[in-house]
Amino acid sequence: MIRTAPHRKTARPLVRLCLLLMPLYTFPATAQAPADPLHSPVWETLVKRTFGDARVVFDDRVKIVVPSIVENQAQVPVTADARAIPNVVQVIVLADLNPIQHVLTLRTGKAQPYISFRMKVEQATPIRVAAMTSGGTWHVGGVYLDATGGGCSASAMARNEADWSDTVGQAQGKVWRDLDGTARVRLRVRHPMDTGLAKDNTPAFYIEKLDVRRANGEPLAGLELFEPVSEDPTVTLLMRVPASDASLLFEGRDNNGTVYKSVLPVPLHQSWMPAATEARQ
């Protein structure tokens, strides 16, 4: 099956070539899940539960960056990047063999389909990034992450500190502007992000919602976080923020109903910051 390239008016030779090559890396399936290149034992179940009847294709344009060595299985840096696919409205991150597989969801809004964060892994597992386009198709990329076990069943580091509750909700962060005007937003919120699986019997306690808004309240992007997101969630997002905006707002809420608000100043220009794409070279 060949997908129609968005915004395509005439089929130029190059475009035609691309369309011809496309079947080489997209394996569409409708009725049942496409065969998993990572041979995960739970893939079929995971697809049904996560995507229902929606169309799912494996797509190399969905990039995932994970470290070549896991230093700390409670803090594994992951970058999900679906910027090569046009019209992505939602990005989700899954870990097949985690006791809790759904890691987070990014509703893009004015943000690019890009998020960098840290997560817990309970054992070596495939990590998936699924990007849904406005047409409703899920484009899935995956990597196999080797790791020692225990990230999800370990107590939060905060649980070793008597005064951990004093720091919950403290936030730190900064916004940069890339040359093309894109705002690069990095935020850290103190929170134990308890999975509920640690043997100290601490119940699940985690930030489940993190919305980004303009100063006037207009939504820019939305995040749903789940238990596998690492303690003290630290995220990097790229989004369009009007040049006139001097700040943006984060509003988070944990599963106990506590609301956390942050205001980040947005610089007008950042001349020494190369465009996001260059910086990645």
Add this chain to the structure above:
Amino acid sequence: MNCPPVGASSHKLSRRQAMSALAGSALFPWLRIGGAMAAPLSYDLKPEKLANGIWVLRGIPEAISITNGGAIANVSIIDTTAGAVIIDTGPSLRYGEALHMVAKKLTGKDVVRVYLTHFHPDHVFGNQAFDAAIIAAPQGVIDGLKQLGNSFADAMYRAAGDWMRGTELVLPQHVVTNEPEDFGNRRLRPLLLRGHSASDLVIFDELSGILFGGDLVFLDRAPTTPHADIERWRITLATLGGIPHNLLVPGHGPAEPGDRGIRQTRDWLETVEAQIKTAFEKGLDIGEATALPMPEWTAKIALSRYEYERTVMHLYPKLESSRWPRVDQKT
């Protein structure tokens, strides 16, 4: 809970800390099933003579893996008229036993003292092959082992596999202070320092003028930073640079006269720290910082990209918590 517990593990809680100290394995699953398991497991210890009565068993310039059995660190043997002295015991019981035999064979004497330069697993898990009463380390090393030793063992079993069989943590029973120790014809002078870890031991042999730097000094192998205080490490390197010596034995890499190891370790730390801080200040995330090119001179250093990547992961969370302004608002 939105799913059944698939493959939930029974690993200990302290695993997270363990892995942060371990060079670790970047093995792919098919390699783990591969042929290395079937090979007869014996360490090929080749003593390299440095001076009269002093040998080093050179570590392999690799990350800990199921093929090298974790024998990646230098281990030294010193012959004295009072008996053999050993500096660091290697990664496993099997290694310790082989080391014990080599030391006896080279010196024709029993081992009377074992020093541990610091608490990292590639240096301490041969302890079991020796009497704990003669194993000596600064209190900081012993404390570190008490806290993380068992987790290190767990992580080593996973990274090095069957090479670790039977290996258990053995704590040193002798506390090293700044007092020199006399072993018949030799006086060994301990220097209690820190930087690579919270407690690093350097040994100076007055007779030969050889300085055993432990992992404060790396040469032609990239320094590791899981428990490093980089600023303190640089100060310590300046201290080491001021000690006249005939030969310097690094924790990893070749023994050489002069101070190339000290300078290279210092240059590495400065370069890597500056690059990571610059990336951080520009707003790059960990993945982007890891992908940055490194200066050309680092290419000839073994494991440079691997250790750079690890150091990015060690430093970034510290920078995020210490450098970013508070942005939360009262609700």
